[in-house]
Amino acid sequence: MQYLTLFTLALTLIATICLAKSPYQSVLQHSRIRGRQHGPNVCAMQKIQGTDKKYFTNCKQWYHRKICGKQTVISYECCPGYEKLPGEKGCPAALPLVNIYNTLGMVGAATTKMYSERAQLREEIEGPGSFTFFAPSNQAWAALPTEILDALVSNVNIELLNALHYHMVNRRLTSEDLKHGSAFPSMYQDFNVHIHHYPNGIVTVNCARLVKTDQHATNGIVHVVDRVITAVTNNVHTFIDTDDDLETLRTAVAAAGLTQMLESDGHYTVFAPTNEAFEKIPTEMLNRILGDPVALRDLLNYHILKNMQCAESITSGSPLETLQGTVLEVGCDGTDMTLNGKAIVQMKDQLGTNGVVHYINELLIPDSVKTLLELAQGSAVTTATKLFVDAGLGSHLSGSEALTILSPQNEAFKEGVTMTGELKKLLKNHILKEQLSSSLLYHRQELETLGGIKLRVLVYRNSLCIENSCIAAHDKTGRFGSMFTVDKVLTPPMGTIMDVLKADDRFSLLVGAIQTAGMTELMNQAGPHTVFALTNDAFSALPKADLNKLMGNPQELAGVLKYHMAKEILVSGGVGSHTRLKPLQGDKLELNMRNQTVYINKVPVVEADLMATNGVVHAVGAIIKPLSPKVDREQADDPIRTASSMRMISSRRSGKVSPAER
Numbered sequence: 001m002q003y004l005t006l007f008t009l010a011l012t013l014i015a016t017i018c019l020a021k022s023p024y025q026s027v028l029q030h031s032r033i034r035g036r037q038h039g040p041n042v043c044a045m046q047k048i049q050g051t052d053k054k055y056f057t058n059c060k061q062w063y064h065r066k067i068c069g070k071q072t073v074i075s076y077e078c079c080p081g082y083e084k085l086p087g088e089k090g091c092p093a094a095l096p097l098v099n100i101y102n103t104l105g106m107v108g109a110a111t112t113k114m115y116s117e118r119a120q121l122r123e124e125i126e127g128p129g130s131f132t133f134f135a136p137s138n139q140a141w142a143a144l145p146t147e148i149l150d151a152l153v154s155n156v157n158i159e160l161l162n163a164l165h166y167h168m169v170n171r172r173l174t175s176e177d178l179k180h181g182s183a184f185p186s187m188y189q190d191f192n193v194h195i196h197h198y199p200n201g202i203v204t205v206n207c208a209r210l211v212k213t214d215q216h217a218t219n220g221i222v223h224v225v226d227r228v229i230t231a232v233t234n235n236v237h238t239f240i241d242t243d244d245d246l247e248t249l250r251t252a253v254a255a256a257g258l259t260q261m262l263e264s265d266g267h268y269t270v271f272a273p274t275n276e277a278f279e280k281i282p283t284e285m286l287n288r289i290l291g292d293p294v295a296l297r298d299l300l301n302y303h304i305l306k307n308m309q310c311a312e313s314i315t316s317g318s319p320l321e322t323l324q325g326t327v328l329e330v331g332c333d334g335t336d337m338t339l340n341g342k343a344i345v346q347m348k349d350q351l352g353t354n355g356v357v358h359y360i361n362e363l364l365i366p367d368s369v370k371t372l373l374e375l376a377q378g379s380a381v382t383t384a385t386k387l388f389v390d391a392g393l394g395s396h397l398s399g400s401e402a403l404t405i406l407s408p409q410n411e412a413f414k415e416g417v418t419m420t421g422e423l424k425k426l427l428k429n430h431i432l433k434e435q436l437s438s439s440l441l442y443h444r445q446e447l448e449t450l451g452g453i454k455l456r457v458l459v460y461r462n463s464l465c466i467e468n469s470c471i472a473a474h475d476k477t478g479r480f481g482s483m484f485t486v487d488k489v490l491t492p493p494m495g496t497i498m499d500v501l502k503a504d505d506r507f508s509l510l511v512g513a514i515q516t517a518g519m520t521e522l523m524n525q526a527g528p529h530t531v532f533a534l535t536n537d538a539f540s541a542l543p544k545a546d547l548n549k550l551m552g553n554p555q556e557l558a559g560v561l562k563y564h565m566a567k568e569i570l571v572s573g574g575v576g577s578h579t580r581l582k583p584l585q586g587d588k589l590e591l592n593m594r595n596q597t598v599y600i601n602k603v604p605v606v607e608a609d610l611m612a613t614n615g616v617v618h619a620v621g622a623i624i625k626p627l628s629p630k631v632d633r634e635q636a637d638d639p640i641r642t643a644s645s646m647r648m649i650s651s652r653r654s655g656k657v658s659p660a661e662r
Contacts, residue, residue, distance in 0.1 A: 024175050024213065027201030031056040032079060039090015041082035046072040051335075052139055053226075054211065055315065058201060067315045068332035080214050095215070100125040100133050103217040109135040109224050111142075112164075118153070119161040131220035132173040132184075134193065134205050136228045144228050162188050166231050169193065172221050175213045178203050181267055181308075191231045194351065196267075198313040206232060207310035207349040207356060226312070236270050236352040237262035245359070248278040252290060256297040268355030269305035269320075271328075271339060274346070277363045285374065295369040295479050298324055302366040305330075308355050311337045311348040324366060339364065372405050372481040373397040380473070381407035381485055384430075387417065391424040396431060396450065403450075403481040404432040408489045409472060429453055429492050435482050438464060438475050444528075453492055460574035467491060468609035468616070470573030487573065493611040497531055498523040500612045506619060509539040516551060517558035528569040529615030530581065532589075532600055537621045559585050564624055569616050572598050572608040587626050601627050 034044035034057060045054045046061055048070045055067060057074070065072050078084060078091035083106075085093050095106055101122050104113035112135040116122055125131065141149070152160045166188040173184065183192040196204045203210045205225060212224035240246050240253060240262070249272055253259055262268070278286060289295045301324035309320065309330060317331030317338070329340050336343035337358065347359035367375060373394065376385040384407045388397060396403060407430070417423070429451035436447070441464060445457040458465040465471070469486035476483040494500070498520060501507040510533055514520055523531075539547060550557055562585035570581060570591075575598050579591040591600050598605040603622050610617035 021176055023197060023199050023201040024178075024203050024210075027056045027058050028079070030058055030062070034062060034074075035076050035079075038076045039088075039092070041079045041091040042076050043079040045075045045077050047075055048072055048334075056201060061315065068334055069316075070334050080212055081216060097216060097218055099127075099219050100131060100217045100222060102126075103215055103222050104133070104135055107135070107212055107215045107222060107224055108137050109222070111138045112136055112167075115141075115153070115156075115160060116164060118156045119164055120157065121161060121164050125219070127219070129170070129219050130172045131187075132169040132171060133220065133222045134167045134169075134208070134210075134225050134229065135222050136167070136208075137211060137224050137226060140208075140225065140227045163228070163230075166191060166193070167225075167229060174221060175203060175210070175223075178205075178210075186231075188231060191233065192353070193229070194232065194353075196308055196310060196313065200313070200315055202313045202315070204310045204312055205229060206351050207312060209310075209312040232351050232353055234352055235263050236268055236355045236357050239350055239352060239357045240270075240272060245274045245276075246272055248275045249273055252296060252300060255290065256293060256300050258297070258300055262354075264354065266354045267308035269307065269309045270355060270357045271303045271305075271345070271360045271364065272357050273303065273360055273363045277361050281363055281365070288371075289369055292369075292479070298366060298368045298479075299363075302326065302328075302364055302368075303360075310356055311345075311358065317341075324368065326366060326368075328364070367476050367478055370476075370478045371398045372403060372478055372483060375476045375478045375481075375483045376405070376407055379407075379476075379485070380409050381483075383410045383413045383417070384408050387413075387419070387423070388427055388430075390419050391427045393427060393431065393450075397481075400480045402435040404434065404436040404447075405481060405483050406430040406432070406466060406469060406486050406490060407483055408469065408486050412487060412489050425451060426490070426492070429455070430490055435477075435480065436484075437477070437482065438471055438484060449492075451492075455490070455492065456569070458569055458571060458574060460570075460576075462576055463573050465571055465573045467493065467611050468571045468573065470571070488609075491609055491611045493613045495612060496524045496614050497527075497529055497612040497617055500610050500617050501533060504610075506535045506537075507533055509536045510534050513539075513551065513557055513561065517554050517561055519558060519561060525614060527614035528567065529612075530566045530568060530570045531615060531617045532564040532605070532620045532624060533610075533617045534564065534623060535606060535619055535621050538623055541622060560623065562586070563589075563626075564620075571611075571616055572605070572618070589624070590627060600624050 028043065031043040031045065035042035044057050046057045046067060047054045048067050049072065055061065061067055061072070081095055082091040083093050083095050084091050101113060101116060104110065104116065116125060125133065152163055166186045168187040169184045170187055178195045178197055180197040182195045184195070186193050193205050203213065206229040208225040208227040208229050210223045211226050215222040215224070237259060240250050253262065289299055302322050304323045305320050305328070306323060307320070314330060314332045314337060317329050319327040320330050321327055331338045331341070333343055337345040337348055339345065339360065342362065344360045344362040345358050346361050350357040373385070388394065397405065429449040431450045433448045433450060441457045443457060443459040446454045447457065447466065448454055455466050463470045466486070467490055469488045469490045471484050472487040473485035501511050514523060550560065563583045565584045566581040566589065567584060575591050575593045577592055581589040581591065583589055589600050591598060598608055598618065600620065601624050603620055603624050605618045606621045607619040610619070
């Protein structure tokens with residue numbers, strides 16, 4: 001019964017929240033639910049510690065107790081439109097319904113009320129009409145720069161009155177009417193105020209956050225906002241065109257042909273790099289991008305979001321799509337707005353008629369404008385990058401050739417790698433002659449390298465490999481080339497399987513055995529083959545009599561060797577927790593990976609991934625034998641079950657089997 005009651009309550013809460021008409025109403029309703037144990041009309045609020053900033057709480061914030069990465073404390077306050085009564089629990093009384101002038105004094109906007117009196121606005125907001133007043137809070141007036149406040153109050157009949165009229169709309173607008181992207185003519189020369197209503201429940205007017213909404217009055221409605229707003233008359237391009245701190249950006253916008261777009265209707269967010277931001281970029285790189293219209297447009301579009309994002313709308317990190325087609329992680333750290341985790345925004349919320357501009361002191365450089373060398377720098381492939389340059393391949397990585405580079409992770413290299421002619425040749429075979437995307441590669445595809453050899457693509461259930469090197473990270477796609485980060489240094493195929501075996505002294509006995517078994521031609525055939533190659537140690541481990549007997553019977557020897565072969569290519573990177581191969585002769589082979597070692601039927605691989613033109617060789621130090629049936633393996637560690645099994649086998653042999661055993 002208790003569970004049924006809890007379930008019904010949960011459904012009721014979900015239904016109540018789902019019926020909310022807007023994101024703001026949804027968050028308000030959640031705050032009501034969290035606060036109702038403290039009495040009627042009580043809302044749970046989250047306050048960022050050390051600040052005066054309070055928010056209605058949504059589910060994520062409630063459980064994480066964080067806003068903008070900072071800890072919050074929960075307070076319980078009267079929901080909008082209600083007040084406490086002495087001696088009674090919660091907030092049972094609705095605020096008195098009075099005119100806007102008197103409402104200002106009851107909702108934390110006493111300073112706005114005072115300035116309304118000084119500007120001779122009192123009579124208007126006490127009289128008939130139906131107004132909406134976006135009233136700056138007391139803290140908002142206190143935060144206004146002294147010179148601006150002095151200019152307003154020194155000319156109360158014009159400047160202050162105009163400023164207050166810009167905060168007013170000549171109609172009643174509830175939070176439900178404040179739709180995302182809407183604009184309403186203010187009572188100051190009909191200049192619009194711009195509304196944005198975000199999915200997290202935050203509502204802004206000209207990027208000022210509504211901190212108390214829907215305070216009803218007899219002649220309208222009051223919404224308290226967290227800053228004094230100013231009239232918006234220019235588009236976002238005008239900010240760029242008239243600010244000397246954005247001179248380099250202005251030149252770049254014109255060169256990229258983006259002027260018309262930034263003057264058009266829209267709701268853009270522009271992260272505008274200052275001259276200082278451009279100066280931080282190496283001159284050669286900057287000049288290359290500025291001289292390349294494609295790269296320049298990509299660079300600038302990476303700084304522009306498709307939607308308008310005021311700083312006050314951000315309470316946690318979110319990936320937001322840019323005009324360039326990728327995403328920026330827009331977040332906050334305390335009062336700082338962050339991009340991709342860095343607090344580089346130095347001036348926020350410069351509002352235009354078609355969007356908002358945030359000034360940043362560091363250029364955001366997308367992969368799509370970088371050369372291969374620039375893609376590799378500062379990543380997990382610094383060792384490989386240095387070796388490519390030392391090998392004289394830097395011109396390929398910094399030029400405009402369409403290439404793909406296979407960059408092994410730093411961990412793939414042994415310490416103290418020295419440049420040799422052989423290593424130079426190997427590194428050249430890590431560069432493919434075309435720009436590729438790993439998502440378009442397919443099994444057995446052949447890729448040509450700058451070194452002139454062909455590499456095979458191998459597709460497995462959980463990995464994608466090029467020869468023995470498997471892709472370990474997402475592609476990086478640059479202006480002309482792509483970079484695949486791989487887990488190992490590439491081993492290019494050099495000759496057939498028989499050639500690989502003959503070139504390695506560890507396999508001298510195996511080479512003789514192959515010749516004795518008449519399998520030389522098979523080892524040279526096109527394949528593909530995977531060979532678990534027995535080392536000399538594997539043969540030496542056999543009793544001499546058994547070895548002589550085996551070597552003296554070519555047919556039996558061929559059977560043993562074929563059990564060590566499969567007609568497909570399986571490199572170590574393609575081995576999962578439970579991989580099976582069908583050998584050329586005999587039952588299946590079972591493979592798994594433990595501690596970076598491949599095991600076949602519990603036999604460890606001594607050295608993996610000796611690549612051949614017709615397959616791959618893995619060295620093993622013992623003869624691989626078929627595994628016993630699964631039931632026997634399980635019972636080997638269970639003496640009771642083993643004894644029972646033995647009795648069953650004995651009974652079957654004697655023809656005496658119980659019904660249960662049958």
